[in-house]
Amino acid sequence: MIEQFAEKIFITVLALTKPDGSIVPLRILWEDGRRWDIDRVLDVRPGVARKAGGEGIRFLCRISGHEKELWFSHGRWFVEGKSTQN
Amino acid sequence: MARVILHSDANSFYASCELVYRPALRGLPMAVCGSTEERHGIVLTATREAKARGVRTAMVNWEARRTCPELIIVPPDYPLYIYFSKRLREMYDSYTDRVEPFGLDECWLDISGPTTTMNDGVRLAAELRRRAKEELGITLSVGVSWNKPYAKLGSDMKKPDATVLLSRDNYRQAVFPCPAEDMIGVGYRTGAKLRSRAIHTLGDLAACPPEYMQKWLGKIGVILQRYAAGDDTSPVMPSGMETVVKSVGNSITAPKDMLTLEDVHCVMFIVAESVAARLREMGMRGRCISLGVRSADMHCFSAQNTVDFNTAQAEDIVSTATEIFTKKGYANILPLRSLGVSVTSLESDKRPVQMDLLGSALRREKSNAASRAVDDIRRRFGARAIERGIALLDADYNAINPKEDHVIHPLGFLRS
Numbered sequence: 158m159i160e161q162f163a164e165k166i167f168i169t170v171l172a173l174t175k176p177d178g179s180i181v182p183l184r185i186l187w188e189d190g191r192r193w194d195i196d197r198v199l200d201v202r203p204g205v206a207r208k209a210g211g212e213g214i215r216f217l218c219r220i221s222g223h224e225k226e227l228w229f230s231h232g233r234w235f236v237e238g239k240s241t242q243n
Numbered sequence: 244m245a246r247v248i249l250h251s252d253a254n255s256f257y258a259s260c261e262l263v264y265r266p267a268l269r270g271l272p273m274a275v276c277g278s279t280e281e282r283h284g285i286v287l288t289a290t291r292e293a294k295a296r297g298v299r300t301a302m303v304n305w306e307a308r309r310t311c312p313e314l315i316i317v318p319p320d321y322p323l324y325i326y327f328s329k330r331l332r333e334m335y336d337s338y339t340d341r342v343e344p345f346g347l348d349e350c351w352l353d354i355s356g357p358t359t360t361m362n363d364g365v366r367l368a369a370e371l372r373r374r375a376k377e378e379l380g381i382t383l384s385v386g387v388s389w390n391k392p393y394a395k396l397g398s399d400m401k402k403p404d405a406t407v408l409l410s411r412d413n414y415r416q417a418v419f420p421c422p423a424e425d426m427i428g429v430g431y432r433t434g435a436k437l438r439s440r441a442i443h444t445l446g447d448l449a450a451c452p453p454e455y456m457q458k459w460l461g462k463i464g465v466i467l468q469r470y471a472a473g474d475d476t477s478p479v480m481p482s483g484m485e486t487v488v489k490s491v492g493n494s495i496t497a498p499k500d501m502l503t504l505e506d507v508h509c510v511m512f513i514v515a516e517s518v519a520a521r522l523r524e525m526g527m528r529g530r531c532i533s534l535g536v537r538s539a540d541m542h543c544f545s546a547q548n549t550v551d552f553n554t555a556q557a558e559d560i561v562s563t564a565t566e567i568f569t570k571k572g573y574a575n576i577l578p579l580r581s582l583g584v585s586v587t588s589l590e591s592d593k594r595p596v597q598m599d600l601l602g603s604a605l606r607r608e609k610s611n612a613a614s615r616a617v618d619d620i621r622r623r624f625g626a627r628a629i630e631r632g633i634a635l636l637d638a639d640y641n642a643i644n645p646k647e648d649h650v651i652h653p654l655g656f657l658r659s
């Protein structure tokens with residue numbers, strides 16, 4: 158099996174916490190000043206980040222027409238960087 | 244109503260948890276070892292790739308390394324394993340309120356109901372396996388049967404990521420040819436005893452008349468015969484019942500062998516302190532104190548002593564453990580490599596204490612208050628903020644952080 162790996166990048170996320178405790182990510186603030194609005198959260202469930210390692214609540218989001226996964230894990234947000242093969 | 248019971252067992256649990264967080268190690272021979280140092284640690288869990296190269300659980304590190312020179316050794320991260328264990332548990336709890344854990348990575352689930360069939364059990368097993376893999380990155384082996392011992396046996400039969408159904412229709416073919424040792428409760432010694440009377444397989448054991456077993460091995464013999472025959476009816480404990488923890492213990496393989504009684508005392512204090520702190524954290528205290536030691540040449544001894552009061556104090560644990568140590572003459576087997584203590588016969592510390600004429604109960608109450616103050620300081624300012632003088636005697640021993648490495652030992656299946 159070909160394994161894919163990726164860097165784990167912790168990010169700043171602007172999010173909304175609802176009265177029932179659920180969290181909705183709204184915007185990603187990248188370190189270099191760029192920012193992306195999250196247009197829609199398509200799916201929320203616990204999930205593993207197979208390429209970067211780790212697990213948490215996995216948010217599948219639509220960001221400017223692209224689908225992107227975000228993880229909320231032990232109080233922090235992260236994304237997977239570019240994949241490399243091994 | 245036929246019962247439907249699942250036993251779910253996480254495959255190579257410690258190693259699997261590590262791989263979720265260290266994806267670069269996937270596919271490589273890796274082992275979680277008690278200590279990364281060559282001469283102390285033993286293999287706690289090995290990945291499939293390591294096992295394929297001959298690495299076995301409980302091998303000493305150097306032995307494992309000699310067997311498999313490219314072995315990657317990782318130190319244990321118990322808080323991580325406890326976290327994964329809790330997540331698995333939450334998953335099980337979402338299907339039934341009858342979930343009984345056995346150690347960190349195994350659980351029985353009882354999903355019996357008026358309309359529940361074995362097929363429902365198999366379906367749930369598939370769902371648990373899928374969810375564990377997707378949500379946690381961990382694979383499960385699940386046994387499905389109508390009794391607990393068979394469900395456990397089934398979960399041991401196929402690894403990784405598999406379901407084994409042992410039903411009324413197939414158990415004779417599937418269970419009876421297995422070696423008797425495969426059954427929970429049949430240890431190495433019982434297995435040898437059984438073999439001495441030509442009982443090799445579970446079928447042999449199942450066929451023994453209970454009266455014969457009673458006469459030969461006593462109550463345990465009858466129980467094991469029932470397990471083998473599929474006649475066990477013990478219930479899966481409803482959730483919440485088992486939170487009555489039966490034993491709190493900890494052990495340490497010291498960074499260097501304990502050569503003198505002073506070394507032993509020092510390590511004993513560190514271990515006892517962690518056990519006592521854990522007891523207080525859980526709001527428990529106990530009266531039965533066990534001491535286990537392992538000598539540098541790997542001989543193990545253990546003994547226990549019951550005191551006439553319940554305690555969650557390191558001093559009490561140490562004084563009882565020291566008594567055992569002296570009485571049993573463990574000084575003769577120095578140097579020691581590992582030492583462990585555990586406290587059983589636990590009760591809640593909310594229960595009223597019988598005061599006595601000599602005021603020793605009152606004295607204990609005072610030292611409890613002092614310990615709680617120490618716990619509080621450590622919680623706020625860190626474990627090193629306040630220490631025992633004895634811990635400073637030896638910097639090597641003091642480097643041990645037993646609280647972090649804490650393990651709650653499940654009691655044996657038969658004794659619980």
Ligand SMILES: [Mg+2]
Pocket residue numbers: 252253254255256348
């Ligand atoms: Mg396991």
